[in-house]
Amino acid sequence: MTGRGWKLPFKLLGIPLSLDPSFALVLPLFAWLIGSQVPAYAELLTAVGLEVDGDALARGITPYLLGLTAALGLFASVVVHELGHAITARLYGVPTKGITLWFLGGVAQLEDMPRQPGAEAIVAIVGPITSGALGALFGTILGNVPMGDGASFVVAYLAITNVALAVFNLLPALPLDGGRVLRSLLALALPRERATAIAGAVSQVLAIGLGVFGFLSLNLLLMAVAFFVYNAGRAEVQMETVRRAFEGRRVRDFMSADPIVVDVGMPIDRFRALKAWKAHPCYPVVDEQERLLGVARMSEAEDAGEDTALRSVVREAEKVRADDDMEAAVRRLASSELGRFVVVDERERVVGILSKTDVVRALEAVQARM
Numbered sequence: 001m002t003g004r005g006w007k008l009p010f011k012l013l014g015i016p017l018s019l020d021p022s023f024a025l026v027l028p029l030f031a032w033l034i035g036s037q038v039p040a041y042a043e044l045l046t047a048v049g050l051e052v053d054g055d056a057l058a059r060g061i062t063p064y065l066l067g068l069t070a071a072l073g074l075f076a077s078v079v080v081h082e083l084g085h086a087i088t089a090r091l092y093g094v095p096t097k098g099i100t101l102w103f104l105g106g107v108a109q110l111e112d113m114p115r116q117p118g119a120e121a122i123v124a125i126v127g128p129i130t131s132g133a134l135g136a137l138f139g140t141i142l143g144n145v146p147m148g149d150g151a152s153f154v155v156a157y158l159a160i161t162n163v164a165l166a167v168f169n170l171l172p173a174l175p176l177d178g179g180r181v182l183r184s185l186l187a188l189a190l191p192r193e194r195a196t197a198i199a200g201a202v203s204q205v206l207a208i209g210l211g212v213f214g215f216l217s218l219n220l221l222l223m224a225v226a227f228f229v230y231n232a233g234r235a236e237v238q239m240e241t242v243r244r245a246f247e248g249r250r251v252r253d254f255m256s257a258d259p260i261v262v263d264v265g266m267p268i269d270r271f272r273a274l275k276a277w278k279a280h281p282c283y284p285v286v287d288e289q290e291r292l293l294g295v296a297r298m299s300e301a302e303d304a305g306e307d308t309a310l311r312s313v314v315r316e317a318e319k320v321r322a323d324d325d326m327e328a329a330v331r332r333l334a335s336s337e338l339g340r341f342v343v344v345d346e347r348e349r350v351v352g353i354l355s356k357t358d359v360v361r362a363l364e365a366v367q368a369r370m
């Protein structure tokens with residue numbers, strides 16, 4: 001969900017917007033779901049005094065066109081909600097890498113959470129406030145601007161769903177906005193890890209409750225949301241452990257030093273033999289001046305022919321510097337393809353490897369100290 005997906009060719013307030021591949025499925029699905037509920041919505045609108053001709057709206061492909069328009073409006077509303085978070089975080093000096101839309105809504109990827117006391121609560125609460133304000137705006141338009149039945153339907157739909165979005169996001173479950181508010185407020189009185197542990201426990205209970213309710217009411221979407229909240233809430237608690245273990249530390253404190261480094265001139269059969277000696281999925285490759293060229297994967301070398309030069313299986317390395325901030329490196333490592341970084345000094349010479357194993361070992365040491 002992070003970094004992947006299709007980047008849209010424009011930025012909003014300097015923030016890139018991407019669509020997760022799941023979005024390709026979700027847009028038609030939502031268009032269809034909303035379209036099939038047009039008659040029900042029309043009845044609802046008539047009940048609150050807006051004369052809408054439900055029969056006309058339910059004819060032919062009209063409901064699905066309305067569904068598509070409403071779905072696009074919904075996703076645009078989600079983007080505005082996320083922009084609310086992003087702008088507030090920016091006021092605290094925290095930039096946003098991007099906003100991604102996926103099948104359960106949107107995510108603003110903040111580079112970090114602002115660390116000032118209570119700031120996370122402010123950044124979080126702005127999302128539901130934005131959605132609530134959008135809902136009120138659409139409601140006002142609906143009540144005051146005369147328009148056709150189709151437009152009334154879409155505007156009414158957006159008024160209702162934005163309010164629903166605000167309410168849902170206020171549930172005090174991490175990683176929803178309400179959960180962030182809860183944690184941030186608890187952290188005003190308690191140590192941050194204690195606050196996260198309590199907010200995490202509340203989240204698990206809520207997620208399970210949501211899942212059971214979704215199951216009993218046969219609501220698949222709700223069950224999916226519950227599953228997401230359960231997992232993402234746990235990940236949030238784990239991130240706190242990561243933070244406590246690595247905050248303010250450098251990569252060099254945790255890397256495995258003196259790794260096996262391969263000269264680019266090494267014959268490929270000798271490279272393959274490394275596996276029997278010390279097996280790694282890949283090895284850093286250096287040039288004559290001992291500067292990092294990239295990494296060679298063992299699997300790729302094994303598939304290559306006898307006369308292949310090692311150079312031709314060398315790929316760009318994912319690297320960090322020994323002086324880099326460890327916490328940031330761990331965050332990047334989580335989404336790295338090979339799960340290991342080559343650590344280099346300021347002259348591009350290899351000084352270590354930072355792998356997920358190193359991180360796990362360090363985290364186990366932290367937990368043992370607790």
Ligand SMILES: [Zn+2]
Binds near residue numbers: 081124128169177
């Ligand atoms: Zn939000």
